[in-house]
Amino acid sequence: MSILVLRACRAFITAVVLIGTAAGCGSGKDAAVSDWAPGSVGTVTVADIAAMVEGTQGRVLVLNFWATWCAPCVAEMPELAAFYERYGADDVVLYGLSLDAPDVLENTVKPFLKDKKIPFAVRVLAERDIEAVSRAVRAEISGALPVTLVYDRKGGLVRMWEGAITLDALDELVKPLL
DSSP states (O other), rough: HHHHHHHHHHHHHEEEEHHHHTTTOOOOOOOGGGGTTTTTTTEEEEHHHHHHHTTTTTTTEEEEEEEETHHHHHHHHHHHHHOOOOOOTTTEEEEEOOOOOGIIIIIIIIIHHHHHHOOOOOEEESSSOOOHHHHHHHHHHOOSEEEEEETTTSSSSEEESSSOOOOOOOOHHHGGOO
């Protein structure tokens, strides 16, 4: 991926975070952590994300931050879907966290996920405080998209991957953790 694409994604996401915070995003209906069923879609708060990271201990956790407007994010979706199909029953949890605006959940995010046949749970961030999100996932999120975080069974962050990730790279990261 070119450095220009990464910089453009980083600049855009920083603007989205700042605009979303100023606009008071985060007042939408939040998904309970227990509602992260495969293929489900909704919104999520930073507090829900922190609880989810804590609540998945005992399983390998893969979090993917993405957006429908991010070309590298869209390109990696088939890789993530294949990874989920391969490992979803093996104590591996994959969640997608979309940085699309919460008000486009129904008319953009849901149709996109249906069209791409995405099998894993996806939530749109209802809050746009990147520092709070970084604390919740225990990693310094720069704002670049896509970004994938892999946690071991004890909840420790193993790797943060900025840029599109492949099925082979995910295999290499997750197999030793099983």
